[in-house]
Amino acid sequence: MDPLSQIMGVEEAAKLWGTTPGYVKNLCAEGKVRAVKIGKTWILDKNQPNPLKQAAKD
Structure with missing residues (x-):
């Protein structure tokens, strides 16, 4: 499995x-998503998982 197929940038995530x-950059900066x-x-x-769907469940 190609490890690069398991990552995405901010535009794709949005x-x-x-x-x-x-908003995705803000989630990253706040540590609310797995990102580096x-x-x-x-x-x-x-x-x-989609953090927006997770927030709606909480």
């Missing part, structure tokens, strides 16, 4: 989760 890239920052770029785990 489309997948139905929100804006800015490399330089100025956030890299997210593609296999994590």
Whole structure:
């Protein structure tokens, strides 16, 4: 399995989760999603649940 197929950027996460890239960056910065920052770029785990759906359940 290619490990790069398991990650996504902010733009892809925003489309997948139905929100804006800015909001995804805020989630990353607040530690509410699994992500790491490399330089100025956030890299997210593609296999994590949609945090917006998780928030609605809580």
